[in-house]
Amino acid sequence: MKHLKKLYENNIKWADRINQEKPTFFSDLSKQQSPDYLWIGCSDSRVASEQLVGLQPGELFVHRNIANVVVPTDLNCLSVIQYAVEILKVKHIIVCGHYGCGGVLASMQSIELGLIDNWLCHIKNVHQKYQHELQEYSDETERLDRLCELNVIEQVKNICHTTMVQRAWRNNKEISVHGCIYTLETGILKDLNVRYSQVQDLNAIFQLRKAKKNVYKSNITVMETS
């Protein structure tokens, strides 16, 4: 308690202030949450999700990890997306990166950091995909910032490729996936103008169709007869 004294004191002040402004705020919020947005951002302590978009508790469902990466085998992130899409029924999923991201920077360097290097491989894959474009930047900071943007764009696509988002679209649910990037020096959020709201927006390789009932059986038949 004594080590976190300041935090507990701050908490009492914060709750008091909100209670004074709206006495029913916490009791109302305790009954349910119905956020319209899922936010997937970097764990960086300087990118304060709710505050920077002026939203209150209850308005933003949040998942954060190092360098805002969405991996289709990460059960943690997938569970957040599934719950947000299917139970909370959010309307928008936002990937928010930030310029000067330490995780993205580490992925550009070849210094062994340990376990995290495995995580950073996902960003290295983005780096490799856009290697030719990134090589055009002679300024290292500009190259880093462009990779920060490209990483957001690729993670937006990764979200769209998940079964949860594609199934939601197939069931005519209105849900859009967006990408934006935050500037630490100014506090300004920039729209990267990347937005997906239907399965047709995706590369055909990733588009999923509902399986026909006997498709598996017929495949076996084809295999047996060929």
Ligand code: CO
């Ligand atoms: Co970061």
